[in-house]
Amino acid sequence: MEFRVLGTVEARRDGRRIPLSGAKLHTVLAALLLAREEVVSDERLSRLLWGWTPPATMSAQIYTYVSRLRKMLGDEIRIDRRPPGYAMAVGHSTVDVTEFERLDHEGRAALAEGDFDAAAELLRAALEQWNGLPFANATEHLADAEAPRLMEARVAALEHRVTADLALGRHEQITMELTGLVAEFPLRERIRSQLMTALCRSGRRADAIHLFHHGRAVLAEELGVDPGEELQATYQALLDGRLDRQPPAVPAQRAVRPAPKSGRRHAAPEMLPPDTADFTGRARELDLVCRALAPDAADRPRRVLVTGMAGLGKTTLAVHAAHRCRRDFPDGQLFADLRAPDGSPQHPGRVLLHLLRALDAPDDGAGADDLDELVRRYRALTRGRRLLS
Incomplete structure (x- = not known):
């Protein structure tokens, strides 16, 4: 089967449209499709159907709409009752x-x-x-x-x-x-x-x-x-006069970046913590972060700040977004915890030394106590590289 929501909400079998009548039946179908086989609660269905003024027979009407969908879509589509709502499995259908x-x-x-x-x-x-x-x-x-x-x-x-x-x-x-x-x-x-x-x-x-x-x-x-x-x-x-220059011919594959002037090749650092396999509940925020990190035509550096109260899962969101976008940063991914184990702020010098070691900088001890020198070395090593940090 084929389902559509990017336009009119439709269900098609073998190219033929299945006759679904009424805005509310289309709404229930679309809500279940958007949930991607996750449960859609009765409360959310009610909000999408009637807004803030649901009828007293809300639950009975939702049950009726689901029953009609089951009958019209047939056995290849499963709509299960899973308290507190419903979930739909589309199998091999396309959405x-x-x-x-x-x-x-x-x-x-x-x-x-x-x-x-x-x-x-x-x-x-x-x-x-x-x-x-x-x-x-x-x-x-x-x-x-x-x-x-x-x-x-x-x-x-x-x-x-x-x-x-x-x-x-x-x-x-x-x-x-x-x-x-x-x-x-x-x-x-x-x-x-x-x-x-x-x-x-x-x-x-x-x-x-x-x-x-x-x-x-x-x-x-x-x-x-x-x-x-x-x-x-x-x-x-x-x-x-730079804008009217025609774009240069670009090979199909991404060009390999030249080695640093010293001739020494640097391994791409991979410092991201493990991703969260069951990440849920932040789809909108995740999409915003990933779009903000996406490269633009000029490939300029992008900066994204995630803020919020303690315990809301900011780090989990940032790490999950970093894993999703890591292909856009082929020269590596950096990660640093800005707090010490006791909760106090990490000294900037310690953070920079940690990142410099990940970037394969020579650990000769020179300038280890000079914050300005550490910043200079970090900028020199990251300049021109597509790094996520």
């Missing part, structure tokens, strides 16, 4: 949102490795899973709860696909598409930067300059802020 996320992840990995042809193809295939606004025939409560997350993932996939297309020299082919995207998302600075790049490389430098100033005015009027670092950098490259 468009799962396919989208798989292709998107593979496309980003190819992009990070410099395989722009594969990245463009994979990300284009991911975007082809979409057929309109998600949950178009479900309740507004479900759309309000889940659609923004999926729409953000779609636009991010678009941005990454455009990055691959620009690297392949397809600026003229995508200019029209980017113009429409800027009109649709006027506050997304990366899309504006990409259109500026495409215009400049197509010989339309004046249009690219106008696009930047228009974007600056929109940001000031709507949000009261100046353009961010990426948009400013693109504008400066435009003024300097």
